[in-house]
Structure formats: structure tokens, C-alpha cells
Amino acid sequence: MAASKVFTEFSEGLGTINSSDSGQGPDRAVSDRIKGATSSSYDMAATASSQGDIWNWGMHDDTLLREIRALVPGFADYDTDGYSEQLYFLALRDLPIGLAELAGASVLEVGCGLGEGLNFLSRLIDAERVTGLDLSPQAITRATTRLSRGRRLHFVQxxxxxLPFEDGELDLVINIESSHTYPDFGRFLDEVARVLKPGGHFSHIDTFTAPRYAQMTRHKEESRGLAWIHERDISEEVRTSIRRRMTAGSHFQRTFAEKRMSPVARLVGRQVRRTIFGAKFAGFPDTALTKALKKAGAVPSLQGLPDSYRHHIARKG
Ligand SMILES: C[S@@+](CC[C@H](N)C(=O)[O-])C[C@H]1O[C@@H](n2cnc3c(N)ncnc32)[C@H](O)[C@@H]1O
Incomplete structure (x- = not known):
């Protein structure tokens, strides 16, 4: 399928999923079509990826950054702006258990993308088994080739x-900037509750449209085997990360400038990155060039754009 058709289907899927507050997923055929477009879109992104790429909007909070620097010697010298790592660190840091209590644990990230964020987290804890799962076969191939380390870090499609896990197999499930593309969010929550051990935790970080947040609120009230114990709106911290990344000369801009590509691919790629890395969420309107490229189908016209970004934690009852 042509890239523009894949992106159009993906974008329409996002619109369908994030404009409904019904809590019911779309019917099977629609759901399969959305997942097919999602998988193909991330397959293409994975094929064009470089080692070190993390696929989220990041966040910035001075306290988190200080804590990471204290935990990870030399972090200030890593080749990263640190915003995506802060988002990942938040997923562990606000759990009601300390990092040391995850020694020997079985940990899963659902929607791990290229696995870079999970690789970072896996080095902060002494877990027995860390698994990254993703719908995109190409993302899983890249993650496996670049990062796998036996049971300490492995990846499955x-x-x-x-979820391809037994009931009560896992101590911790994390999910970062991924669930807004799942057609049936309630079914995902049921799966998380099924695979967690009693007392295990679920740390969920994602964007929300108002209807999707209404859906989330209803799912929390229904419980679905999970006791919701924490919620934090991190929209402003995420906007800070995006604004800094969109600034000329940022690490985000420099790493893209270093990629080898034709001038046309670079021109289009810059606008695609503005669009998919949250420029609108951070208050940047579309430029005339973005508008023209969207009209031509070269840049995705994302539907179902979010208005908040939140962290939730639940404990399996
Ligand atoms: C925006 S990326 C975030 C990746 C990673 N968590 C990060 O922060 O870098 C969303 C990821 O969710 C994955 N995804 C989307 N739908 C999925 C599904 N139904 N099951 C598993 N993964 C899915 C995509 O393939 C993609 O890799």
C-alpha cells in the first residue's frame, strides 16, 4: 500500500478511536483495519529509524532530571536531550514501591516501539525478565537487533x-504514549488486569482527547480488576519538552539534520516530525508549508488530536 494511503487510514483510525466516549471498541473489521494501518505506519518509521530514536513527545521536570542524573552517572553526557527518558523514568518513579523492590520482577512494556526507552529503564532496576511488546514487526526486529540482552531485555511482536502472557505472570506493566491507537481501550485494560499478579502494578502514560478521557474515567469507575491509585496531569511538562525540541539548534533538530537524505525528503520529513511530535499540542500552528504538504498528502493530517497528557497508576486487586 502507498505510504500516503497508509497514513490516511492511520489518521482516520486515530479520529475514530479518540472521538468516541462510548467505551465500546469499533466492530472487528474496522478495528483490524485500524491496527493494520497502525502497524504499517510504525513499520515504515522503524525502517527509517536510527539507533537511539525514541518515539514519544517527552516531558521536562527539573526534579525528575536531577533524580535521573543522581541515579545514572554520566547521564548529562549521553547523546540525548533527556526528555523521553524523563517520561520513562516517571513510569517507575511514581509507583508506590521503590526501584529496589523491582529486583527479580517480571516487567512488560506494551507498545515499546524501538525499545530504547525500555532499554533505559531496564538498567535502573534489577528485574529478572524485561519484555517489550509491539504491534509493528519492523520495530520489534530493530529493537531485537540493536538492544536485546537475553531475559534482561527481549522483544516480542x-x-x-x-497479550501473549499467562494469567498473573507479571509484576509490572508499563504503557507509554501508545494506547491512544488501541481501538478497544477497555479490552486492553482487561488484558493488563489478567496478566498482572495480585498486587502487581500498571503504569500508564498517554495523550487524551476529552472523549477518550471520559472513557478512561468510566473504565476507572468500573474497576475491571484494577484499583486506580494515582493520576497526574503532565500536559505542561510535555509541552515544555515539545517547545524546546521545536527550537532551532535543539538536540532534536540536530539529530535530524545529521540523517542522510535528499533535500526533498528533508523538507517533508521536517514537517512530518513537527506534526507527529506534538507541535500543535504545544501551541504551534501549522505553517503554510505544513498546510500545503498536508493538502498534497505528503504530511499526515492527524485527526483526534489530544488536549491533555496524563499519568495513571493502578494496582491489581
Ligand atoms: C508513539 S509510539 C511510542 C513507542 C514507545 N512507547 C516510546 O515511547 O518510544 C506508539 C507505539 O505503540 C505501538 N502500538 C500501536 N498499537 C499497538 C497495539 N495494538 N499493540 C501493541 N503495540 C501497539 C506502535 O507500533 C508504536 O510502536
């Missing part, structure tokens, strides 16, 4: 709504 799979679907968030049908």
Missing part, C-alpha cells in the same frame, strides 16, 4: 488487546 503482539497486540495490546490480546
Amino acid at each position: 503482539g497486540d495490546a488487546e490480546n
